[in-house]
Amino acid sequence: MDEMVIEMAGIIKSFYVGTPNELQILHGINMVIKKGEFVSIVGQSGSGKSTLMNLIGALDRPTSGDYRLDGEDISQLSDNELSDIRNQKIGFVFQTFNLIPRSNALRNVELPLLYNGVAAGARSRRARELLELVEMGDRLTHLPNELSGGQKQRVAIARAMANDPSIILADEPTGALDSKTGRLVMDIFHKLHRQEKKTVILITHNERLASETERVLTIVDGRIVSERFPAADPATDPAAGQEG
């Protein structure tokens, strides 16, 4: 019996609604992601990939359609309710890390806990624990500019895990890294998926990275056009890969 984390039905997203410039980006997305799944969403720029990610991440509301996160309809919530959803149910990992430059690694990881009202002592313990998990336990007091790209991304992943969210939403997490550090970061996502049983959604334009996941959804012009399961289909495995 599979528990669904994300259920999207007939999601449409338009911009400039009601003006002559009205622009429909997503044309009815239907998508279901199971708890504990490692899914990638692949698309070229302009495909609607980012818009879909913003909707999944509760940064935006669909124009129409139904989006259930953990069984709760969140398509028409208020700003504050969306903030709370993002805080507790979603862990963002960005291409450019987006660490707060003035705060050290520990304080960066504490941030989502802070916005969740966790007390100082518990916050610090949890943040240390998470930094240990991503093997950054010896860099607690380093500022972001004292860390390498790979280290920054690991801190960012620890931060994404802070409130034990339902999904980790990673937007091109290796896009700003060389292939070797990118590899390390991908290994961490695999670890979170296997050991921590996390639901991980990877947004990328890189077919080879996508092929490491359990299921690949391809989006073209605002529609999901294909779904494949790389593990069951060895013919399309890493050989088709592009740049790192």
Place this chain on the structure above:
Amino acid sequence: MLFLENLQLAIEGLRSNKMRSLLTMLGIIIGIGSVIGIVTVGDSMTASVTSAMEGLGATNMLVNLQSKDADRSASLNNIGGASIKEEDLLTDEMIDTYMEAYGDSVIAVSLSNAGGPGRAQEGRLYANVTVVGTNVGYGTANNVEMISGRYLRDGDIKANRYVAVVSDKFVSNMFPSGKNPLGQEIKVSVGNNLQTFTIVGVYKHEQTMMMPSFGPDKDIRTDLYIPITTNRAIASIDRGYQNFIVMLSSSVDARKMVVDTQNFFNTFYASNPRYEVNAISMESMMSAMTTMMGTLSVAVAVIAGISLIVGGVGVMNIMLVSVTERTREIGTRKALGARNSAIRTQFIVEAIIVCAIGGIIGIVTGIALGYLGGYLLDLPTFPTPFIIVVAVVFSMLIGVFFGYYPANKAAGLDPIEALRYE
């Protein structure tokens, strides 16, 4: 979110941009500093004037001539050059009749005429003086404090004696060897005249706020009191007075005496087409003075307050720059679950902290300025705790007021746009 967390965030923010934070604070520092400095000096001045006036005696009364033509007072006439004619002046005879009628209520009548600036010289020694012709009552009414010898006596006045009462400063300038000055003769040049006086008394010179003196202590000009009649002869001054001070006994009703005195002297002027007599108590002059000083400090404090508002606008400006600069950070915080209110609070707290730190530095600066001003004007200075509390609260309010708009702008940012901001 907790206040402490916001405080920590704000301090992290300020520390990362020390120079800018300092420059932002500067407006607040100058604003608060000048308000406190000015109010401190103003209060000290008021206190000093009040105590000086009290020294003159709250029961003193000023009797003076004033023009019947309402637009031109006697003193203005004088400044204009058209001096009062001798026949219009108050005379010794009038004062004598007044004393016969009201002598029981009067301790002294203080009469004086100005002899002008002069200089005493003896070889290489010299002392600057202002020659003042006085009667006996002058010493009483003006609280002239004798150190040695005596003040002028009736005999000195009646006989036009060439005697003088000098200040302790005068003595230290003219008799540096410590020789007893009493009985010594001094040569004083006033205008084109050179006169010789015998010193009969030494008084303690008190520097007053009304006549602060600058420059070397040695050159200080102090009063040299000589008999009013002698001075009249030397400087060929008209007989009679434009004004004089009456020192009332403390047991009389000063208000009634003012009215009675004015009416009494006006009987002599009933038929005079140009002048009449006006009497005013020191008490009412003092309260007028205090009111004026108060108004003045308020006016200057308002101007300083405007500079505080300019400082506040500076804070707002920098906060707006800071919000723009940190757009991505704001986007990140929102993605991590910060509510709009949390972002708003963060920026407002930051603005409050800038203003509060600026305010505290400003208070220290203001107190220092107040003391400096007090030192230069030779005033006892006490910073008022009230104005300090007001300044701190006001500076924090400025933080809230001018921080609100930028903070609200930050809170209202669209997270998607903010995350995409380069």
